[in-house]
Amino acid sequence: MPIRVLSEQVASQIAAGEVVERPSSVVKELVENSIDAGARDVRVETRAGGKQFIRVTDDGCGVPATEIELAFQRHSTSKLMTVDDLAHITTLGFRGEALTSIAAVSRVTCVTRAAGEPVGTLLRLEGGRVVARQESGRPPGTAVTVEDLFFNVPARRKFLRTDRTERRHIDGWLTRYAMAYPALRFTLTHDDRVAFQSPGNARLRDVLIAVYGLEIGAAVLEVQPPATGIQTTGFVSPPSLHRANRGYITLFVNGRWVQDVRLTYAVIQAYHTLLPTGRYPLAVVMVRLPPEDVDVNVHPAKTEVRFRDGDAVFRAVQKAVRHTLIERSPVPIVARPPTSWPASTDQWQERRERLAGLRPHLTGEQLRLEGAQLPHPLETPAGKLPPLRVIGQVGVTYIVAEGPEGLYLIDQHAAHERILFERLLAQRQRAEVASQTLLEPQPVELAPEAASLLQEHLETLTSLGFQIEPFGRTTMLVRALPAIVAEIDPAQVLADVAAALEAGDAPLAGTVEEIVALHVCKRAAIKAGQVMAQTEMEELIRSLEQCASPRTCPHGRPTMIHLSVEQLAREFGR
Numbered sequence: 367m368p369i370r371v372l373s374e375q376v377a378s379q380i381a382a383g384e385v386v387e388r389p390s391s392v393v394k395e396l397v398e399n400s401i402d403a404g405a406r407d408v409r410v411e412t413r414a415g416g417k418q419f420i421r422v423t424d425d426g427c428g429v430p431a432t433e434i435e436l437a438f439q440r441h442s443t444s445k446l447m448t449v450d451d452l453a454h455i456t457t458l459g460f461r462g463e464a465l466t467s468i469a470a471v472s473r474v475t476c477v478t479r480a481a482g483e484p485v486g487t488l489l490r491l492e493g494g495r496v497v498a499r500q501e502s503g504r505p506p507g508t509a510v511t512v513e514d515l516f517f518n519v520p521a522r523r524k525f526l527r528t529d530r531t532e533r534r535h536i537d538g539w540l541t542r543y544a545m546a547y548p549a550l551r552f553t554l555t556h557d558d559r560v561a562f563q564s565p566g567n568a569r570l571r572d573v574l575i576a577v578y579g580l581e582i583g584a585a586v587l588e589v590q591p592p593a594t595g596i597q598t599t600g601f602v603s604p605p606s607l608h609r610a611n612r613g614y615i616t617l618f619v620n621g622r623w624v625q626d627v628r629l630t631y632a633v634i635q636a637y638h639t640l641l642p643t644g645r646y647p648l649a650v651v652m653v654r655l656p657p658e659d660v661d662v663n664v665h666p667a668k669t670e671v672r673f674r675d676g677d678a679v680f681r682a683v684q685k686a687v688r689h690t691l692i693e694r695s696p697v698p699i700v701a702r703p704p705t706s707w708p709a710s711t712d713q714w715q716e717r718r719e720r721l722a723g724l725r726p727h728l729t730g731e732q733l734r735l736e737g738a739q740l741p742h743p744l745e746t747p748a749g750k751l752p753p754l755r756v757i758g759q760v761g762v763t764y765i766v767a768e769g770p771e772g773l774y775l776i777d778q779h780a781a782h783e784r785i786l787f788e789r790l791l792a793q794r795q796r797a798e799v800a801s802q803t804l805l806e807p808q809p810v811e812l813a814p815e816a817a818s819l820l821q822e823h824l825e826t827l828t829s830l831g832f833q834i835e836p837f838g839r840t841t842m843l844v845r846a847l848p849a850i851v852a853e854i855d856p857a858q859v860l861a862d863v864a865a866a867l868e869a870g871d872a873p874l875a876g877t878v879e880e881i882v883a884l885h886v887c888k889r890a891a892i893k894a895g896q897v898m899a900q901t902e903m904e905e906l907i908r909s910l911e912q913c914a915s916p917r918t919c920p921h922g923r924p925t926m927i928h929l930s931v932e933q934l935a936r937e938f939g940r
């Protein structure tokens with residue numbers, strides 16, 4: 367083909383690809399515009415995960431009737447004029463390409479009324495072309511509706527995921543902006559149901575409660591900003607609260623959410639020796655520095671930044687977080703669990719009080735929360751087991767054992783689940799999960815949602831010993847299974863895992879690998895009602911003693927009930 371200049375339409379469709387990757391990118395850009403417009407109240411509505419319909423409504427400054435067409439032209443922005451302005455950008459947008467890009471690949475209706483204008487304007491575009499313009503009544507502010515995303519780019523549309531996945535991405539952006547702008551009220555509805563709402567009362571802790579729930583929201587520690595230098599604020603988890611991956615570390619630079627490996631590492635570094643290995647903190651950290659010290663124009667999506675002095679920012683974040691932890695949480699409870707747990711409730715109470723004495727600066731409420739996270743004798747979440755002697759089995763369900771500290775009743779299924787779970791995740795980390803190839807590959811028919819979920823997480827599944835591949839739209843071909851479930855019907859295992867993934871999109875359900883591992887192990891574990899030989903029980907107890915968290919099953923339920931010597935004596939009135 368001879369070389370030729372692309373039509374404006376084709377060029378803008380290609381350019382749109384950089385800005386609009388999926389429905390959540392539309393939400394992100396529109397919400398940024400609302401924030402830049404000085405809105406106090408931002409409402410986002412979606413249908414079908416945003417694939418069909420997205421509307422962002424704000425009470426910001428609006429667009430003057432004379433400028434509305436301009437707003438949809440490429441490289442049109444009210445936020446900068448010269449290259450020099452780039453050096454001190456204080457708005458989220460500045461590239462003047464979001465509205466154009468969105469309009470190029472969807473049907474957009476923008477209704478806006480600038481403050482001071484008597485009536486609003488409606489502009490409608492399809493695939494970037496204006497198809498309607500008229501006066502329209504509305505309160506000051508702007509509402510942008512985006513329908514049929516990628517209706518004219520089938521190749522892109524094919525790459526969109528299930529409604530649920532797209533909703534999850536949208537939730538991610540909304541919660542990030544709610545954290546970055548606690549004074550603004552954000553409301554998100556999916557298919558007419560409110561999915562998230564921030565209070566808009568300028569308190570970040572209240573936003574965190576809305577995002578992560580009351581328990582975490584109340585437990586996180588407020589970062590003590592340094593007296594001088596780079597301003598670092600936010601909230602971080604106490605060492606007793608941690609997660610299996612770094613996905614709960616959220617960073618903002620000058621009100622912009624950023625993905626920055628080094629700054630994430632700075633936060634992790636601050637917890638050095640305070641967390642068990644393989645565990646990560648939860649943190650929301652805001653860095654503020656003069657705009658001229660950050661280059662925000664690195665990527666069209668604007669989620670990466672370059673610092674003039676990256677080392678200084680790293681040190682500032684690391685120091686502020688570390689300082690907060692040392693100051694507020696002097697006892698690393700989880701990192702160094704006592705070798706023997708106090709046997710009686712009284713001793714337990716005493717330990718709590720001693721701890722309270724160590725932290726006189728904590729309020730009663732904070733202490734209560736920290737106390738709640740202290741292991742309790744009957745449901746100790748951590749701590750190695752002492753060596754146990756197996757006595758027998760009760761009700762073909764529980765193992766009776768004796769140790770230096772009294773009597774133990776162990777749930778054979780829950781305990782086995784715990785053992786398999788830790789083993790499987792450890793094997794995965796070393797990339798040596800045992801996988802068993804089926805004699806003949808077996809096709810498994812699934813619901814479309816389930817099939818697409820499994821496809822989405824193919825990599826994780828492979829790392830856990832599955833070998834499956836799509837075989838038509840709703841069928842998966844199973845070639846191999848994790849060895850521990852090799853005896854079980856592949857259809858059952860896959861259905862289990864898919865159902866778990868489906869249920870597990872709440873932010874606190876654990877990582878995908880944990881969710882999958884948990885359900886594989888649940889299937890593989892010895893059942894209640896199964897007779898166990900003495901040697902089998904001994905083997906199980908030995909393995910349980912090796913576990914990092916032997917006292918709870920991976921779902922968090924206790925694996926055992928412990929009756930201490932003191933308790934027994936008390937019960938018998940000795």
Ligand code: ADP
Nearest residue numbers: 399403428437443444459460461462464465508
């Ligand atoms: P940018 O945000 O980079 O300037 P956009 O394409 O996102 O580029 O928006 C173009 C212009 O349209 C903005 O500079 C702003 O003047 C105007 N605009 C867009 N959305 C809104 C809104 N919600 N309220 C007021 N003005 C808006």
Ligand code: MG
Nearest residue numbers: 398399459464
């Ligand atoms: Mg913008």
